[in-house]
Amino acid sequence: MTQTELLIQLLINGVTIGSYLALIALGYTMVYGIIELINFAHGDIYMLGFMISLTLLGVLGVRGTLGGWELWAVLIGVMLATMLCTGLLNMTIDRLAYKPLRRAPRLAPLITAVGMSFMLENLAMIWKGSSQIFYPNVFPMIDIPNQVLGMKTNVLFTTKDVLLIGVTVPLMVGLSLFIRNTKMGKAMRATAQDREAAALMGIDAENVIRTTFFVGGALAGTAGMIVGLYLNTGRYLMGFDAGLLAFTSAVLGGIGNVTGAMLGGFFIGFLQAFSDQYLSSEWTRIIVFTTLILVLVFRPSGLLGQRTPDKL
Amino acid sequence: MALLELDDVHVYYGNIHALKGVSLTVDKGEIVTLIGSNGAGKSTTLKTISGLKHPKQGKITLEGKRIDAVEPHRVVTMGVCQAPEGRRIFPRLTVLENLEMGAFHRNDKAGIVEDVERVFELFPRLRERRRQQGGTLSGGEQQMLAIGRALMSRPQLLLLDEPSMGLSPILVETIFQIIQEIHAQGTPILLVEQNALMALQVAQRGYVLQTGRIVLQDTVENLAQNEMVRRAYLGET
Amino acid sequence: MAHDGVESVNIDFRALLTKVKASGADLVYGGFLVDSGGPQIAQQMDALGMFKAGVKFMSEDAMYSDAVPKAVSPEALNGNLYVTFSSPALDQLPTKTGQNFYKNYKAKYNGDPIGWSIYSYNAMLVILDSIKRAAPQIDAAKDVAAKRQAVLDAMTATKDLEGVAGPITFDKNGDVVTALFSGFLFKDGKYVWQRNISGDMKCQ
Helix, strand or coil: CCHHHHHHHHHHHHHHHHHHHHHHHHHHHHHHHHHCCCCCCHHHHHHHHHHHHHHHHHHCCCCCCCCHHHHHHHHHHHHHHHHHHHHHHHHHHHHHHHHHHCCCCCHHHHHHHHHHHHHHHHHHHHHHCCCCEECCCCCCCCEHHHHHCCCCCCCCCEHHHHHHHHHHHHHHHHHHHHHHHCHHHHHHHHHHHCHHHHHHCCCCHHHHHHHHHHHHHHHHHHHHHHHHHHHCEECCCHHHHHHHHHHHHHHHHCCCCHHHHHHHHHHHHHHHHHHHHHCCHHHHHHHHHHHHHHHHHHCCCCCCCCCCCCCC | CCCEEEEEEEEEECCEEEEEEEEEEECCCCEEEEECCCCCCHHHHHHHHHCCCCCCEEEEEECCEECCCCCHHHHHHHCEEEECCCCCCCCCCEHHHHHHHHCCCCCCHHHHHHHHHHHHHHCHHHHHCCCCEHHHCCHHHHHHHHHHHHHCCCCCEEEEECCCCCCCHHHHHHHHHHHHHHHHCCCCEEEEECCHHHHHHHCCEEEEEECCEEEEEEEHHHHHHCHHHHHHCCCCC | CCCCCCCCCCCCCHHHHHHHHHHCCCEEECCCCCCCCHHHHHHHHHHCCCCCCCCEEEECHHHCCCHHHHHCCHHHHCCCEEEEECCCCHHHCCCHHHHHHHHHHHHHHCCCCCHHHHHHHHHHHHHHHHHHHCHHHHHHCCCHHHHHHHHHHHHHCCCCEECCCCEECECCCCCECCCCEEEEEEECCEEEEEEEECCCCCCC
């Protein structure tokens, strides 16, 4: 592998890791923006997206690689169903665990979120076991530069990378457009900026919060499914790990800021790819969290944040 | 039947008894002002009408319908909208988006466009700045935006909380002219003001609130003659 | 030669494996458990085309499990996965105890035992044997603590007990004196015994 090939490969790795982290980070940042809660259970919604889509594929009897219309029908069908399930699940979690604490001191829902995270992880462990879980290799893997473009290179860029980016990036763009242009999106921003004033304008804050949890859950669920298709493996604790990095991405980008969360996700993705290569993967987490600390010290509102995030 | 009626409304913040039996009415076609010093309960009264606070005792009716247990966003749908104290515009929404939020419960696109136009006619400054973020506006412009935003819901009753606060004397004049114009176009207004002098000029009737109680109610002409009002609120010695 | 570490909860090792790939390494050795990323490493080595490029993967007894070929297709692993394990091939177990264990295990669970099953079976043998040998002392002991001590004493004195893969004897540190190690290669859908590894366990 030449240095150039290596560099390209690292960029590809960074983008792929970053794209699913960014998709998860959006849920953290949106919920924080509206109710100032770090929803620690959010990473586990991503994990459940993996589990639920896996179960749905099992119900459909999908075990191996598909092709043609069957592939797209299964992918789109399972993805929509997964989004619906994780979205509703996230909404239910809010209803049961966080809504009764809406007026309580901030620490109460925060601790509840940590508890909710443990609960979901353990339920998933009971449901699917504690070992790693294999996800069927549904999506065909074709080495694009070598097999399609006829190049001779050691850079690995496959149809699976295309799938990952092709799903996550449009979803992020779609969410940005939704928040920027739709009435509900504007109401979400208004509620995030001033909940009482929003209520005085006739905006039902609870409805906005429900929508936020639904959208965040659906995005995290999609990330779980896509990672399943991409890595073909997962585990009940996968949400803890990815959630921590995604949360860091959200804070790095400026928590509450949607564009910032996406930027933060890609930033962490690149950081991970380059640190694994040039330092050591044992150091990667230290690098990630040190960067977070540095950003918070020198730019407390994150890269794109508009206000100082409240201390936890 | 009065448009809005508060009947013996008691409101508490925890143990603090903020409103101790407030009764007042606003009729169609009126500007009614509520004057009083800081902490008298003026804003609390408006918050309670808007549903942000719920009275522990007493009732509030809008055209005979009880609204004292209604959630704030439903109160707007029923026809009462407030430009709150401190303006509370959405700082990172554009002027246009702020106005759209005022019309949140409406679905008549054509009507909304028409009303945005009407607000821009009232406040030409806002038209110039319609793509600007609310937070970048000056204090006076923000107040205009807050009033315009409240008008976007096509309220049957407009609640204004301290619209003159923090504004230069010229801007205060402008704002009060516009208040009269809005009234002339047919929207009744309940106006809360510390600037009693201005308030008594534009309103027809007034109430004086002291430590959670209505101590005086009369036409503005009589209030302006009242010894206590002159001393306490009009700055005469 | 290079050394690196991973987080046990991580599932995405592509960045690390890209580094290994770029380094031109011939072999990846990882002390993994089946639950701590081992199968994922094998799977992602396959996905990155490392097996095709001739890189081998080696791990220890905890990866002597069906979980690995389940994660990666047996074809991709063929000839590419080595594991070490403290036993000879299961069908060449030298002791009667071992042969019986293998036969009964297969009959009961309908599959080959993994590394842990053999270890726990051996451990149970040691415990039962210790209790048996300590029986007189246990009877004579005055309280529970003394009974426990009697069993523990008998356990450390274990000598030439016939275990699954050979006699078990502990030294004064409680280590097994005679340990038989062998290397396996995953081939044709199963782990195939390759050769025994020096039994003196001395570090060089």
